Structures are given as C-alpha cells and as structure tokens.
Amino acid sequence: MQKSDADKQEREVLELLQDYPAPAPDRGFYERALVRATHEGSKRQRNRWMMTGFGAAIAATIAAWVIGGMLLNEPQLPEAASTIPGVTIALAEPRTVNLVFASAKALDSATLTVTLPDGIELDGFPGQREITWETSLSEGRNLLPLTLVAVTPTGGELLARLEHEDRDRTFRLQVEVG
Amino acid sequence: MSSAQHSATFERLVQPHLDRLYRLAWRLTGSKAEAEDLFQELLIKAYQKLDDLVEIDEPGSWLSRVMYNLFIDEQRRFARRRMHLVEEGQLAGDGLQGFAGDERDNPATGNERLERLRRLDAALGQLSDEHRIVVLLHDTEGYKLVEIEELTGVPVGTVKSRLHRARTRLREILVADGTIS
Numbered sequence: 281m282q283k284s285d286a287d288k289q290e291r292e293v294l295e296l297l298q299d300y301p302a303p304a305p306d307r308g309f310y311e312r313a314l315v316r317a318t319h320e321g322s323k324r325q326r327n328r329w330m331m332t333g334f335g336a337a338i339a340a341t342i343a344a345w346v347i348g349g350m351l352l353n354e355p356q357l358p359e360a361a362s363t364i365p366g367v368t369i370a371l372a373e374p375r376t377v378n379l380v381f382a383s384a385k386a387l388d389s390a391t392l393t394v395t396l397p398d399g400i401e402l403d404g405f406p407g408q409r410e411i412t413w414e415t416s417l418s419e420g421r422n423l424l425p426l427t428l429v430a431v432t433p434t435g436g437e438l439l440a441r442l443e444h445e446d447r448d449r450t451f452r453l454q455v456e457v458g
Numbered sequence: 459m460s461s462a463q464h465s466a467t468f469e470r471l472v473q474p475h476l477d478r479l480y481r482l483a484w485r486l487t488g489s490k491a492e493a494e495d496l497f498q499e500l501l502i503k504a505y506q507k508l509d510d511l512v513e514i515d516e517p518g519s520w521l522s523r524v525m526y527n528l529f530i531d532e533q534r535r536f537a538r539r540r541m542h543l544v545e546e547g548q549l550a551g552d553g554l555q556g557f558a559g560d561e562r563d564n565p566a567t568g569n570e571r572l573e574r575l576r577r578l579d580a581a582l583g584q585l586s587d588e589h590r591i592v593v594l595l596h597d598t599e600g601y602k603l604v605e606i607e608e609l610t611g612v613p614v615g616t617v618k619s620r621l622h623r624a625r626t627r628l629r630e631i632l633v634a635d636g637t638i639s
C-alpha cells in the first residue's frame with residue numbers, strides 16, 4: 281500500500297473519531313447526582329468517624345452464607361433450601377456477607393444477578409436495586425463477598441440468581457436491620 | 459461551616475466541570491449505566507474530600523484523576539473476583555440513537571453516517587482498554603498528550619506509542635470491513 285493511501289485512511293479514521301458522539305446525561309441527572317453526593321458523602325464521613333471512634337475493624341465479616349451443593353452440571357440439582365438463611369446488619373454500617381458457590385466443574389460465562397430489597401445497598405453501587413455480573417466459576421468453592429449497607433431500617437429478602445446456559449438457581453437471604 | 463454552606467461550596471467547585479467529567483466517564487466505561495455510576499461515585503468521593511478540594515488550584519484536573527483512579531480500582535476489584543460487569547446500554551443503543559435524531563433533514567446521509575459510526579463503535583470494542591481510552595481521549599475529546607499523562611500516570615512516550623497502535627489497529631479493522639477505503 282502506498283503511503284498516500286495510508287495517510288488518507290488515517291485521516292478518515294481521525295474524522296470518524298472526531299465525529300464519535302457522547303450522549304448528554306438525562307435531564308436532571310446532574311442535579312440528582314449532586315444531591316446524592318452531598319447526602320451519601322456526609323453519611324460515609326459520619327460512618328468513618330464512628331467506626332474509627334469505636335476502633336472497630338472496617339468491613340468486618342459477620343456472616344458466612346454458604347450455598348453448597350449447587351452443582352450446575354448435574355441434572356438432579358438439589359433445590360434451594362426451604363429455610364431461608366438470614367443475617368442481621370446495623371443501619372448505615374457496611375457489613376460483608378460471603379456467598380460461597382460450590383460448582384462441580386469450572387464454568388465460563390455464568391451470569392450472577394443480585395437483587396436487593398428496598399433500603400439495602402451494595403457498597404459501591406449506591407441506589408442500584410439489581411446488579412448483574414458475568415462471571416467464571418472455578419471448580420470447587422467460589423467466594424463472593426458482598427458488602428451490604430442498610431440505608432433504611434426495613435430490611436427484606438436478597439436474591440442471588442446464578443444462570444448458566446439453560447440452567448439457573450435462585451438463592452435467598454433474609455436481611456434484617458437491627 | 460454549616461451543612462448548607464458545605465453543599466453550596468461543593469456545587470460551586472464542581473459545577474463547571476460536570477460536562478467534561480461526564481464525557482470522561484462515558485469514554486472510560488463505554489456504557490451509560492457504568493458512566494453514571496462512576497460519575498456518581500466520583501462526586502461522593504469529592505464531597506468527602508471537600509476540605510482538600512477547596513485548596514486545589516485546578517479542581518477539574520484533580521477530579522479527572524480521581525475519576526480515572528476510581529475506574530482503575532473498580533476494574534481491579536472485579537478482575538480479582540474473575541468477574542466483570544455485564545455491559546448495559548451500549549453506545550449503539552444509547553449514544554448513536556440520539557445522534558441519529560440530528561440527521562432528520564437528510565435521512566440518507568444520516569443513516570450512512572450512523573452506520574459508519576456504529577462500525578467505529580464496534581472497532582473500538584476490539585481494542586484493549588488502554589488503547590481505546592488513549593485514542594478516545596486524544597482524538598475524540600481533544601486531550602493533549604501531557605494531559606493524558608497527568609490523568610493516567612502513563613509517560614508521554616508510552617501514550618504516544620499506544621495512540622499510534624490504536625490508530626493503526628482501527629485503520630486495519632475499518633479497511634477490512636469496508637468502512638474506509
């Protein structure tokens with residue numbers, strides 16, 4: 281290819297890049313983000329001081345929620361436990377709950393969806409009720425730590441749905457705020 | 459300082475930079491949902507650091523660096539878990555659709571242009587994050603090389619090299635699919 285062709289192509293690429301749009305935010309997004317920043321920023325600062333004052337370890341692990349026997353590659357899958365496991369967390373205090381997924385073999389492209397009850401947030405995802413990841417599971421136990429924050433005293437049921445190909449399992453965790 | 463004064467000071471400091479920061483978030487993440495989350499997290503962090511922010515000569519640059527570091531931290535966090543966020547609201551669905559609306563006067567030209575941009579979007583998706591970010595910041599957003607160095611902490615020489623490779627790769631992809639000739 282001649283240099284003049286390459287130069288022309290590079291110019292075309294540059295023109296396309298200069299034309300490449302970025303959408304404007306939704307109407308009112310900035311205002312809502314600023315309000316949330318002042319509210320959430322103040323809250324996190326208060327939490328940090330409180331935690332420091334008591335000398336408590338930040339993000340202490342309080343509960344291990346073990347989901348065992350989730351063998352996605354076997355047809356006779358055990359049903360999710362009829363008794364819903366539960367955990368109690370304090371208002372506005374980040375707590376880490378460990379989810380352990382046991383898989384009989386390594387799985388690629390599994391999708392995990394965590395659905396949170398009203399008033400419970402995942403630390404780092406303020407305001408989001410549903411968070412979805414695409415994930416790979418190793419053979420054996422796979423640990424997923426979720427740091428939960430109660431922003432209201434209501435609590436509720438947290439759902440973790442794992443999907444792989446045409447199979448899925450939903451597990452439940454009752455979150456109480458005390 | 460009262461809470462209301464804190465809020466007013468915070469808004470006064472960040473308001474002039476919101477558009478640029480939102481665009482940066484979009485360029486880093488390539489998805490509306492993630493851009494909004496990153497933007498929101500930056501503002502929360504900035505509010506927590508308000509005492510530092512008022513002392514800074516160029517809050518825009520500082521805010522951009524904090525956003526970039528948040529983005530990198532988030533990537534590492536998910537990499538450690540062998541997970542990544544599922545993409546939502548890809549540009550083809552969010553950004554280019556709105557852009558198409560600007561071309562109503564000449565639908566034929568608009569569709570052709572939109573199709574070329576969709577192909578560019580797909581080509582950008584084939585680049586590594588570090589190449590995609592450099593080429594978008596430099597060639598699309600108009601950042602200078604030294605500004606990218608300040609933002610990312612990557613030396614100018616490396617930025618130039620990434621920019622060159624990114625452009626070359628884009629040219630190869632777009633020639634191969636017939637977008638440019």
